[in-house]
Amino acid sequence: MNSTLTWTHAVTQTSNRVFAAMHTLKKLQHFLPRHVKLHLVRSLVFPYFHYCSAVINDMTGVLADKLQRSQNYCMRFVYDVRRDEHITPFYIQSNTLKLTDMRTIKLLTILHTIMQTKFPEYFSDTFEFNSGRSAANTRSGSSVFRIPHHRTTTFNKSFTVTACRLWNSLPASLTSIHSRPRFVCALKKHFYERMTAMG
Numbered sequence: 001m002n003s004t005l006t007w008t009h010a011v012t013q014t015s016n017r018v019f020a021a022m023h024t025l026k027k028l029q030h031f032l033p034r035h036v037k038l039h040l041v042r043s044l045v046f047p048y049f050h051y052c053s054a055v056i057n058d059m060t061g062v063l064a065d066k067l068q069r070s071q072n073y074c075m076r077f078v079y080d081v082r083r084d085e086h087i088t089p090f091y092i093q094s095n096t097l098k099l100t101d102m103r104t105i106k107l108l109t110i111l112h113t114i115m116q117t118k119f120p121e122y123f124s125d126t127f128e129f130n131s132g133r134s135a136a137n138t139r140s141g142s143s144v145f146r147i148p149h150h151r152t153t154t155f156n157k158s159f160t161v162t163a164c165r166l167w168n169s170l171p172a173s174l175t176s177i178h179s180r181p182r183f184v185c186a187l188k189k190h191f192y193e194r195m196t197a198m199g
């Protein structure tokens with residue numbers, strides 16, 4: 001974050017680190033089997049995308065696209081795909097989610113943890129169901145959250161508003177899951193199936 005509360009520097013830094021790592025891996029591109037390249041990218045490069053991913057979720061569309069192009073570059077390396085070739089089928093083939101879905105899963109997982117543990121209280125007390133119950137007073141995930149009243153674009157992109165909106169868009173079969181591991185697994189399957197359907 002910089003003095004203007006934007007993520008330009010952070011995104012640029014992440015992209016630079018990704019391309020620097022990929023520059024090293026590309027030297028081995030024609031000597032490694034595909035599954036090894038995919039494993040190397042996931043273990044050595046993708047962590048750059050995951051770092052503070054829930055925090056930067058309010059970045060602009062331009063910055064989000066910049067990060068996505070970086071991830072696309074990684075996948076093109078793995079499958080040796082030309083820049084003019086559609087890349088989504090290779091995400092599907094490798095069972096790899098795109099960055100927007102990864103950040104969404106991270107946000108929803110944090111909210112799920114807050115609901116289940118009721119901690120920290122200053123966060124759990126800000127989430128309220130349409131039924132009037134606070135997330136701190138229930139362990140049920142089957143209710144719909146009330147979207148906090150907001151007037152500014154900044155608050156509209158805040159964690160509280162974004163998390164509530166994303167949670168309310170999930171099917172009840174997901175929001176009713178109490179176990180965190182099962183919830184995360186079901187989330188990944190949900191977004192992977194949606195990506196597959198969209199092609």
